[in-house]
Amino acid sequence: MLMKVTDLKTHFFTTRGVVRGVDGVTFTLGKGEVLGLAGESGCGKSTLGYSLMRLVPPPGRIVEGSIQLGDLELTSMDESTFRREIRWKRISMIFQGAMNALNPVYTIGYQMMEPFKYHTEISEEDARERIARQLELVGLDPEITSRYPHELSGGMKQRVMIAMSLLLHPDLVIADEPTTALDVIVQAQIINLLKKLKKELVLSLIFITHDLSILAEISDRIAVMYAGKMVEIGDSKRIYEDPKHPYTQKLLSAIPKVHEKVERLEFIPGAPPNLANPPAGCRFHPRCPYATKICMEKEPEKTVLDDSREVFCHNIPG
Amino acid sequence: MMEDIELRVVGLKKYFPIKRSIKSVLKREPPRFVRAVDGISFQIRKKQIFALVGESGCGKTTTGKLIMKLMEPTEGKIFLRGQDVSHLKSKEENLKYRKMVQMIYQDPFSSINPRFRVYNVLEEPLIIHRIGESRAEREEMIYHALELVRLTPPEEFVSRFPHMLSGGQRQRVAIARTMILNPEFVVADEPVSMLDVSIRAEILELLRKLRDDLGLTYLYITHDLSTARYFSDWIGVMYLGRIVEMGEVDRVIDNPLHPYTRALLEAVPEPEPDRKDVIKSIPIRGEVPSAVNIPEGCRFHPRCIYAKEGVCNTSHPEMTELEKDHHAECHFAGKI
Numbered sequence: 001m002l003m004k005v006t007d008l009k010t011h012f013f014t015t016r017g018v019v020r021g022v023d024g025v026t027f028t029l030g031k032g033e034v035l036g037l038a039g040e041s042g043c044g045k046s047t048l049g050y051s052l053m054r055l056v057p058p059p060g061r062i063v064e065g066s067i068q069l070g071d072l073e074l075t076s077m078d079e080s081t082f083r084r085e086i087r088w089k090r091i092s093m094i095f096q097g098a099m100n101a102l103n104p105v106y107t108i109g110y111q112m113m114e115p116f117k118y119h120t121e122i123s124e125e126d127a128r129e130r131i132a133r134q135l136e137l138v139g140l141d142p143e144i145t146s147r148y149p150h151e152l153s154g155g156m157k158q159r160v161m162i163a164m165s166l167l168l169h170p171d172l173v174i175a176d177e178p179t180t181a182l183d184v185i186v187q188a189q190i191i192n193l194l195k196k197l198k199k200e201l202v203l204s205l206i207f208i209t210h211d212l213s214i215l216a217e218i219s220d221r222i223a224v225m226y227a228g229k230m231v232e233i234g235d236s237k238r239i240y241e242d243p244k245h246p247y248t249q250k251l252l253s254a255i256p257k258v259h260e261k262v263e264r265l266e267f268i269p270g271a272p273p274n275l276a277n278p279p280a281g282c283r284f285h286p287r288c289p290y291a292t293k294i295c296m297e298k299e300p301e302k303t304v305l306d307d308s309r310e311v312f313c314h315n316i317p318g
Numbered sequence: 319m320m321e322d323i324e325l326r327v328v329g330l331k332k333y334f335p336i337k338r339s340i341k342s343v344l345k346r347e348p349p350r351f352v353r354a355v356d357g358i359s360f361q362i363r364k365k366q367i368f369a370l371v372g373e374s375g376c377g378k379t380t381t382g383k384l385i386m387k388l389m390e391p392t393e394g395k396i397f398l399r400g401q402d403v404s405h406l407k408s409k410e411e412n413l414k415y416r417k418m419v420q421m422i423y424q425d426p427f428s429s430i431n432p433r434f435r436v437y438n439v440l441e442e443p444l445i446i447h448r449i450g451e452s453r454a455e456r457e458e459m460i461y462h463a464l465e466l467v468r469l470t471p472p473e474e475f476v477s478r479f480p481h482m483l484s485g486g487q488r489q490r491v492a493i494a495r496t497m498i499l500n501p502e503f504v505v506a507d508e509p510v511s512m513l514d515v516s517i518r519a520e521i522l523e524l525l526r527k528l529r530d531d532l533g534l535t536y537l538y539i540t541h542d543l544s545t546a547r548y549f550s551d552w553i554g555v556m557y558l559g560r561i562v563e564m565g566e567v568d569r570v571i572d573n574p575l576h577p578y579t580r581a582l583l584e585a586v587p588e589p590e591p592d593r594k595d596v597i598k599s600i601p602i603r604g605e606v607p608s609a610v611n612i613p614e615g616c617r618f619h620p621r622c623i624y625a626k627e628g629v630c631n632t633s634h635p636e637m638t639e640l641e642k643d644h645h646a647e648c649h650f651a652g653k654i
Contacts, residue, residue: 040514041485153605154374183373183541185600188585192597199595210514213544213587217594237591254516256544258586261568265519265548271484 003029008065017276021047023228032202036219044228092165094175102149109145134163155186227283234309244311324535326361330394354380356559367536369546372556420501424508426488437476463494486517507539565644575646
């Protein structure tokens with residue numbers, strides 16, 4: 001096992017009260033495994049990603065729980081050790097919106113050199129060599145190191161971001177909506193690239209997106225979040241074939257499919273709750289068609305199904 | 319047949335001149351243009367939804383803006399109900415056109431003035447078009463528009479500011495603002511792409527219901543083939559300023575004739591875990607060229623896997639109807 005997250009809570013202490021961005025999340029991640037993290041906007045999936053990198057912006061902070069990477073406990077580690085030893089070296093991130101994640105005034109080569117300067121002692125020659133190899137790996141010509149971000153297309157920038165995240169051979173890469181701003185053909189090419197890297201490098205990846213159709217393409221396991229909590233987590237095939245949590249069911253039936261004629265799609269009425277004041281009991285109950293009395297009163301416990309799937313629901317349908 | 323057509327566009331072009339340096343002026347280099355829309359023709363029947371699909375930079379939004387008369391076309395004509403509206407001269411003509419043709423924008427977070435309450439957002443078009451005799455009458459119309467987009471009870475929403483609404487609710491306010499003028503034709507530019515998948519269907523459903531109840535016609539601009547199939551009746555696939563394939567939506571998607579449409583369809587991700595880890599081959603090469611240097615012959619040929627030397631790189635293909643309600647602009651359509 002590569003990472004174990006237990007009862008993690010990241011809260012934002014705003015002037016209007018405490019916003020429970022991530023509120024008690026538990027999961028594990030194996031080596032070479034791709035975990036897809038899904039949910040609507042505002043459900044806490046990006047906050048969870050940032051928490052693992054310890055990059056939660058103030059007024060947010062991790063208030064409880066543990067993140068274990070191998071034998072190391074990351075939540076209690078002091079910041080300078082974390083920055084030197086963990087961030088980018090063992091856990092790296094592909095940020096949302098490749099268009100804006102690169103600094104427009106530095107060349108690609110200069111920006112890719114930075115992680116080496118801060119984390120390693122290797123010579124500039126060796127670093128250049130490694131950058132070139134990494135760029136080739138993601139299907140780019142190493143010659144682009146002398147170019148500026150505005151000279152590259154969106155897909156090329158996203159490839160640079162992926163190459164950058166892999167520079168120091170991290171154990172875990174967190175990809176936060178890596179394809180959201182891209183056109184569909186470029187998106188498919190980036191997904192293909194990630195699939196290839198997954199196979200070649202035995203990459204462990206947490207893939208965050210709201211788009212369940214993309215997750216199906218790459219995830220081994222899927223975790224569905226709602227209002228700061230996990231609602232269902234398990235093998236991806238099983239979740240797509242037979243979703244158990246009403247929220248997962250609704251999310252899946254809301255996806256329009258291009259190769260099928262669908263007369264009416266389902267949608268989830270209402271909106272996710274305000275996390276400063278989440279509903280009592282099960283957080284999904286105000287939008288759930290199956291909600292009963294107990295759902296309004298008691299928070300659902302974890303139920304482990306036969307296929308080792310975890311579902312947090314009082315009334316798991318058949 | 320003719321009176322069935324709500325909107326007809328013929329040979330529409332929009333070129334944007336590129337700023338020239340003094341050197342290039344002195345050297346008398348010819349001026350260069352971004353050919354954003356490069357000669358497109360299509361028509362939309364009454365009460366139909368026409369989807370214009372393509373990647374960013376293909377000219378679909380420029381087409382929408384041309385139809386909205388937010389810019390003047392370089393060439394070509396636009397007819398609304400048989401009337402030529404390509405060049406509107408007087409202010410009155412413009413105002414009248416604006417009332418008939420309305421637009422829904424992509425981003426409900428920036429298309430609504432954050433300092434306006436919902437009431438003011440909806441009142442503004444009424445004031446501009448001098449509709450409603452009294453405040454009471456306008457209020458009545460505003461309440462009705464909110465009910466129309468199912469923001470009920472309207473009393474609860476009129477005094478809210480946009481930041482007090484969810485993304486879906488904001489987009490409903492934007493739709494209500496469009497509908498309050500009783501338009502005939504609506505350009506919807508990516509109306510759901512900023513929203514969560516879970517509420518997209520709800521908004522599209524609402525737009526479809528409004529079409530049925532109010533007899534509207536839509537131009538639906540999107541990059542998303544899945545919602546285009548779900549939502550629209552006809553579809554036009556745009557590539558580099560031209561419509562390369564067009565037709566009844568099921569025909570185009572079930573039997574794509576242009577290689578570009580095929581590549582697009584192949585690239586759409588599907589919630590199908592069995593295809594996990596399978597590296598899809600997407601039948602396309604390279605990247606989209608710049609709209610300044612559009613390739614000779616068929617503009618898709620440098621990326622096309624079927625391109626034939628001597629044909630595709632020299633002569634421009636004609637748009638041909640290959641089966642009923644299904645047109646494609648390809649030398650080898652139906653043969654590949």
